[in-house]
Amino acid sequence: DERLRRQNDLLRIPVVAQSESGTAFLYEGKQAPLYYWFMWPIHAMAAGTTLPNRVFLFRLMNILLASLAVPIAFITARRVFLNSQLAVAVSALIASMPELYVDAARVGNQVLAMILYSLFTLLCLKIVHKGTTYLPLAGVVLGLLMLTKAYCIAAVPSLMLIAIRCVIKAQAGQKARIWWSAIAAFSSAIFISAWWYLRNYRLSGAIMWFDAAPSQSMTLRQILRHAATVKWLPALDSLVASHVWFGNWSFLSVRSWMYRVFEFGAVLAAVGLFIIVIRAFRSRAAEDQIINPDDLFVLGSIYGAFIAALAYQTLMNSINFGVGASAGWYLYTVIVPEVILITAGLLAFRWGKEILAAGVMCFFALEMYATHFVLIPYYTGLIAHVPKGGLRSFHVSQLKQIGLTELLARLEINRPLFMTNPVWLTLWCLFLLNSAALVYIALMVRKADVG
Template sequence: MKAQTDRNRSQVQLVRLILLFFLNLAVIYSVTTPLFEGFDEHWHFAYVQHIKTGQGLPRQPPEQYPHLARQEGSQPPLYYLTAAALTWWIPTDDFTTYLERNPKWGDIPWDYVDNLNYMLHRDAEQFPYRGTVLAVHIARWLSVLCGAGMVYNTYRLARLLFPSQQKLALAAMSLVALTPSFAFVAGLCSNDSMNALWASLTLVLLVRLWRQPTYKLTAQLGLVLGLAALTKLSGLALWGLTGLVLLLITWRQRNFNYLWRATALTFSLAILVSGWWYLRNLHLYGELTGVNMMLAVYERRAATFNLRDLYAELEKIRWSYWAIFGWFNVPVKQWMYHVYDLLSLLGGVGILYTLRQTLRQRNWQKLLKFTYLLLWAGVILTSLLRWAWITTGSHGRLLHPAIGALSILLVQGWIALLPQHGWKRKIILTGVGTFLWGSSLYVPLVVIPAAYAPPRSLTPAQVIAQTTQQTEVHFADKLTLLGYAVQPTVVTPGETTWVTACWRGDQPMHEDYFVFVHLRTPDEIIISQKDTYHGLGNFPTSIWPDGVIFCDRYPLRIPDTLPLSNPSTISLGVYHATGERLITQNSAPEPPDVQFSGPRLVKDTAPEMNYNWNRQLGLVRYDLTQTTVTPGEELAITLYWHALTTPSANYVASIQILDENYNKIAQSDIQLMLQQRPTSAWQAGEELTDQRQLQISLKAQPGVYNIKVIVYETNTLETLSLYQGQQLAGEPSLTLCKIRLLSE
């Protein structure tokens, strides 16, 4: 008896330690993440602000009923009402001053390595917090508490379902606590953590109700269901799960009186708590949920989005479930995602093995427990996939209402595959534990601070060490370029060259200036450029200390459609938001920028291009012999096509030469034929060499033009969707390169 008591005490202590760790971890996330650098966070707080300032609940659409909450203004209000109540005493008149967008923000993590900050950040955000900054952090800490509740409920749920597996419950709650994206979201001003809290508590109450049906539990369940529906629309899914469990309890007990009474009590309380919100929607918008009004504000999918595109979105969903931060643009190391994928795969295989063993043993009670967890996880996943089909909101955080169930299942799967004893078991457990604990701390202590850190101050000697060419070019007596360097000096299509530029602030500036870096060919065609605030978005000139010296590294990605090998030139300058360039003061006749030798561009060793249309027809490379033409001249171009599969129809490839305003100066549309066979008769793997001559219009005006390729169906003229690999491109046309049209 004493030994059992000691074990229970030890378990309680471990639970408390895990909760304490999570609370500290989530607070660290909330402190290290700059204001509004979480997905939709400024819209969530705008909802709070709308209530705080006495304007009531937001009403849609914002164009007609002004508010700053955008689509979040359609969310149920519980989190926002609670946050407003906690921060009512804080003046937040300065809220809009923190909404200064970074105009060069990049939102795709695998394409961008800079300008990760969605907003511009000032010293006023630093501790001690005041005004809006304090209010946002209090709203974040409300989410932290909700997240901690979710972690604890995971432990409770595992203990209720598998009471003999104490270590399972500890491992499952630890997995929730150590999932970086969950701790990150728990450190934001958002209703996601509160939604996850009510979901986890509902799962716990339903298991308790199954074990011992009482009207007290039924009443508690009704209250929680009402709170869930008043927090987020996905909380309504819990109502369906509750109805199913009540039906099963009735079937098991053969007591239909209980069904009617329990159902009436549960849903009456739920409607009493949340029904007013849905009646408001019905009155204002003519629908209970208001989701159509939300979708009118939200960014919806293109009409061409299909099941294959949805499948491609699964990568975003699974990676963001584990570890995507910021505005879906701050990733961790690529190898870490592979580890998370491996852990997920092993957990899934282990669960399938466990289910098979359970069926063989005819352990129906255990099977029912797994079914319960899988059912809820399936409901949330289906809901997310439906949302991803309609909108661009493919984010793994929307799985968080089921993260407790998923974590229990994953741990059960791992246990099933682990060696029962011996050194292998210890090594595996040590390795997995080290990775999970290490990654949970690595993100808030390394990844997030690095994404938003301004460049460090340097000495003149350090500038010399980082540059290959020292200069002193003054831009309007405001800032000075002290030196530069280019690495590597030889690049192939698809690679990146880095331009280091070192700066000095010469006087306080009250405006934010942009820096541009252009990579030009001998024909003066810009093939790559970077326009950004200094510090790659994190160090705008208006916050520079007087006399500061620092270096930036600007990435210039070489297009994978580069037409020719060439030397290159780099132009670097500074300009105002109006587009007006700051004049260099060294010599009046000089252009308002600095020019120096760039890397040599080498096409010959480039890998094949990775573009395709409708995942049927790939363009692997092309040949172009010149990038300058004159009116009336013929331009020769050769395309190399590759059938990824047997095309479903006959296709035409259109090559067009247009300027930025889509004024066309040449076009060639030819049905693709291989040995007199149209594309529908091709076999997977077949290739076609497609040679064209494009006649340049005699009326064409000198300038820079784009060569674009479009593929469309021969009979219907329907344009095919363009993909880069598995990723749907933004438009159906592929820009191969730019050419310059000279005057005759």
């Protein structure tokens, strides 16, 4: 039949087609090369396999790489809160986010950017606590970041602000050493990554890519005037929604009220952070502080600079394409500082730990709903988009139309041969077990003593 014919055509794509040059504009030409260098040996070993096998392999590699964010988050959060249980809570919240898993499963360089940004965050925290000997190492990681994703240029002003803060707070005899460490840091970053940005300028006339600047000549006043016309609130709503959950390039989404639950939590955390800042000005006593002011400055600088970069992209998209929006899944690049800031903000309230545990449970519920009532029904043909763009609702009674055997058979389409029914069911059980374990961990963290 038609389905089988298409499956066979996919499997018969010749290996030589991998190296053929196309005639269309190469969008991926603007992607920095580090991730692709990192994955090239694996691709070379798997080059002779079918396309579904290679896609599965790289999805698996990306997920394994992304999992490094969890231990890095634990180490970073423990440094900030000086409490292992709260560090576990931060790690559990990150691991429970379904969109992070969706984003990691894409074959792309954002996962490596997330890991390097997480390491960069940890090193910046070490700079303000253990001295500027970590500045050159942070510069090396910054260079690798800029060679992974162009938007990682947002980390440059963050490191500048942190270095300047260290100079301001240092004693007179230490200022020169800090300046030299900062020079070494930025020299390292330039040495590692500058060649690629010069290459971009030679190819497209822009250091990032042609769409990172107005497509037509505009003065600064014209750009600022256009910025005033951008609908920033809808842009923010779109950013948050695609950060909470977005179903790949099928443009799937969940119920609108589900997004509002997480938006409310984000607003609550922002209010909590504001309270923390006010308390810091009123009292310098360490026992009154949920988070050290230096740590708050570092995390705020890193996350704030990245938000500013997304705002700039939103503005450029509005100017060049008439669409004032950006992609919320980019925020997973800075997920470690984001979740630590959210945790600190929630802890400003008496019921902060309970709210944090509730957040993990809400992500668990979102994962269960999105997987079983959106993704699986959509990709097995039980639901589809309506002509106006919306998505039909799935009802459990629809399973009677095809049965479990046919459902599993559809899930096996264009998958590696070893993804048989027993494998699918085993992985599904492990998925449920691990997801429930995160909820259990979050509930146990309620007993944490935040001192």
